[in-house]
Amino acid sequence: MRVCRHCGSRAGEVRVGYARMWLCRDCFTRFFERKVRRTLEKYRMLKGVSRLAVAVSGGKDSAALLAALARLELGIELAPIHLNLGIPGYSSECERKARELAEHLGLRLQVFKLEEEGFTVGMLGETRLRRRACAACSTVRRYWLNRLARELDAQAVATGHNLDDTVEVLFNAYFTGDLETIARLKPALPARGKLVARIKPLIALTEEEALEYAEILELPFTSVKCPLGKGSRSLRRKKLIETIAEEVPGYKHTFLSAHLRVFQPMAEEHAELGELGECRLCGEPSSQEVCGYCRVKSAVRAYLAS
Amino acid sequence: MRVCRHCGSRAGEVRVGYARMWLCRDCFTRFFERKVRRTLEKYRMLKGVSRLAVAVSGGKDSAALLAALARLELGIELAPIHLNLGIPGYSSECERKARELAEHLGLRLQVFKLEEEGFTVGMLGETRLRRRACAACSTVRRYWLNRLARELDAQAVATGHNLDDTVEVLFNAYFTGDLETIARLKPALPARGKLVARIKPLIALTEEEALEYAEILELPFTSVKCPLGKGSRSLRRKKLIETIAEEVPGYKHTFLSAHLRVFQPMAEEHAELGELGECRLCGEPSSQEVCGYCRVKSAVRAYLAS
Numbered sequence: 001m002r003v004c005r006h007c008g009s010r011a012g013e014v015r016v017g018y019a020r021m022w023l024c025r026d027c028f029t030r031f032f033e034r035k036v037r038r039t040l041e042k043y044r045m046l047k048g049v050s051r052l053a054v055a056v057s058g059g060k061d062s063a064a065l066l067a068a069l070a071r072l073e074l075g076i077e078l079a080p081i082h083l084n085l086g087i088p089g090y091s092s093e094c095e096r097k098a099r100e101l102a103e104h105l106g107l108r109l110q111v112f113k114l115e116e117e118g119f120t121v122g123m124l125g126e127t128r129l130r131r132r133a134c135a136a137c138s139t140v141r142r143y144w145l146n147r148l149a150r151e152l153d154a155q156a157v158a159t160g161h162n163l164d165d166t167v168e169v170l171f172n173a174y175f176t177g178d179l180e181t182i183a184r185l186k187p188a189l190p191a192r193g194k195l196v197a198r199i200k201p202l203i204a205l206t207e208e209e210a211l212e213y214a215e216i217l218e219l220p221f222t223s224v225k226c227p228l229g230k231g232s233r234s235l236r237r238k239k240l241i242e243t244i245a246e247e248v249p250g251y252k253h254t255f256l257s258a259h260l261r262v263f264q265p266m267a268e269e270h271a272e273l274g275e276l277g278e279c280r281l282c283g284e285p286s287s288q289e290v291c292g293y294c295r296v297k298s299a300v301r302a303y304l305a306s
Numbered sequence: 307m308r309v310c311r312h313c314g315s316r317a318g319e320v321r322v323g324y325a326r327m328w329l330c331r332d333c334f335t336r337f338f339e340r341k342v343r344r345t346l347e348k349y350r351m352l353k354g355v356s357r358l359a360v361a362v363s364g365g366k367d368s369a370a371l372l373a374a375l376a377r378l379e380l381g382i383e384l385a386p387i388h389l390n391l392g393i394p395g396y397s398s399e400c401e402r403k404a405r406e407l408a409e410h411l412g413l414r415l416q417v418f419k420l421e422e423e424g425f426t427v428g429m430l431g432e433t434r435l436r437r438r439a440c441a442a443c444s445t446v447r448r449y450w451l452n453r454l455a456r457e458l459d460a461q462a463v464a465t466g467h468n469l470d471d472t473v474e475v476l477f478n479a480y481f482t483g484d485l486e487t488i489a490r491l492k493p494a495l496p497a498r499g500k501l502v503a504r505i506k507p508l509i510a511l512t513e514e515e516a517l518e519y520a521e522i523l524e525l526p527f528t529s530v531k532c533p534l535g536k537g538s539r540s541l542r543r544k545k546l547i548e549t550i551a552e553e554v555p556g557y558k559h560t561f562l563s564a565h566l567r568v569f570q571p572m573a574e575e576h577a578e579l580g581e582l583g584e585c586r587l588c589g590e591p592s593s594q595e596v597c598g599y600c601r602v603k604s605a606v607r608a609y610l611a612s
Contacts, residue, residue: 174480174561174564175554175557175560175561175564176560176564177563177564177565177567177568177569179568236553237553240549240550240553240554243546243549244546244550247542247546248481248546251481254481254482255480255481257483258480258481258482258483259483261483262483262485263483263569266572266573266576267572270572
């Protein structure tokens with residue numbers, strides 16, 4: 001048994017790989033929560049927020065997020081939201097875990113079922129959007145999170161995006177020169193018209209840390225992976241980034257900090273962010289005449305009707 | 307035997323991996339030289355150049371560079387320069403191959419022996435610069451290439467830096483946020499005071515292509531690796547970049563083009579390039595009071611005297 005770097009007890013069970021540090025379970029829990037608090041403060045994520053919508057997927061990251069926010073006793077109201085996307089063999093298990101998590105933390109969960117809209121993400125696999133199912137699903141999630149958060153009068157939505165998610169996006173954005181993504185990828189995006197502010201309190205914590213935290217606290221979460229994402233580019237990229245991080249110590253943390261310190265502000269100055277209007281069909285915020293969500297929805301419905 | 311994509315002959319022996327293309331040896335040679343010509347033209351590398359100094363190390367890249375420049379019949383005078391850095395078990399073989407290459411191409415080679423300066427790169431291994439031997443050696447090479455090129459009245463120096471060399475530098479510069487390197491890494495750097503213009507005609511060609519070209523033309527070059535560079539970060543990074551390129555098709559070409567199209571111009575605007583003065587000791591161009599070369603030289607000499 002290793003010695004805990006923080007308290008010196010002989011219970012150093014948890015390894016924080018990039019910091020070459022062992023911690024006991026209690027100290028790791030405090031370490032994790034302190035990092036969340038520091039991220040909230042550093043990027044002024046809760047400025048003007050009295051009710052915070054929290055996206056809860058049923059997975060480890062959002063479980064860790066919701067639990068850390070609850071345990072930090074921030075003096076704000078937490079409004080967890082779960083989207084049931086209707087993916088066979090996956091969504092019902094996700095909803096079950098999200099409900100268990102909210103109950104465990106004594107919070108009331110708002111559940112939205114996409115099938116009420118007359119389609120599901122599961123159906124995407126059968127349409128021409130099949131190859132871009134992950135992108136379309138992400139459009140659907142962003143849309144409903146924003147809409148539900150606004151309807152709940154929340155001043156911001158928190159998502160469980162961790163450091164690994166972020167570096168995966170950065171990796172692609174940098175080698176392809178995607179300045180718009182670079183300009184927009186920030187820990188906190190302020191509100192803009194009908195777009196509720198978005199915050200990522202886990203952005204400086206790795207996937208491994210979120211998993212460790214969720215396991216130590218015995219939070220309910222599912223380890224089932226989305227069947228539509230199997231073999232996806234996103235998963236292969238994450239593996240690749242793991243390989244890079246093994247060869248380049250500190251790769252993920254250094255990349256994020258270089259991004260936020262050097263490139264993001266520069267890109268934001270240069271990139272022209274499109275005007276934000278409202279979708280002709282649903283009235284939700286959109287940079288185009290018809291928003292991405294309405295386009296996905298009509299593509300699936302057109303397929304079903306044919 | 308595969309079919310050559312360009313001439314249709316059944317002699318497709320050479321695989322251009324990233325383009326999923328097989329070519330016969332003659333067509334590959336033309337393909338390589340056409341790419342060199344296109345790079346020279348695209349970045350106006352030979353504007354105002356009647357005499358071009360060419361750095362010849364004895365390795366495959368500079369052999370390919372010098373041969374391609376000679377065979378393209380550009381109507382300019384080529385002045386190959388070789389620096390003998392005094393690395394035991396390496397430099398004499400490099401010099402031999404550089405001499406053979408120049409003779410093979412009917413060019414007069416200028417050889418400079420660093421030992422005339424009272425030290426060698428080989429000695430770096432014994433000083434406190436040991437761990438940064440590759441960086442110190444690169445300072446020495448840049449210094450002498452510039453100085454010799456200027457003394458030869460050349461208007462520019464060409465080096466054999468290929469796409470792999472470039473992406474290795476970019477990889478580090480981007481994830482660490484090294485804006486100065488990003489601003490400076492260009493295919494052609496104009497003359498600046500006593501600094502002769504520098505061009506990289508192989509920047510869009512991979513290491514593999516340079517090797518293939520040098521082998522097809524049976525150019526004299528050494529495959530011996532520098533003993534000081536063994537296990538160096540640079541070599542490990544190149545391996546890592548190979549791993550990335552296997553997972554991400556077109557990674558290297560896309561990264562270079564994103565760099566040149568998006569980030570480099572933006573960084574150049576933002577980065578403050580230091581004033582270029584002259585070294586108090588040697589009078590060569592330097593952004594500090596004493597240039598990097600004189601600092602390396604005095605460090606080695608101090609060590610030898612102790």
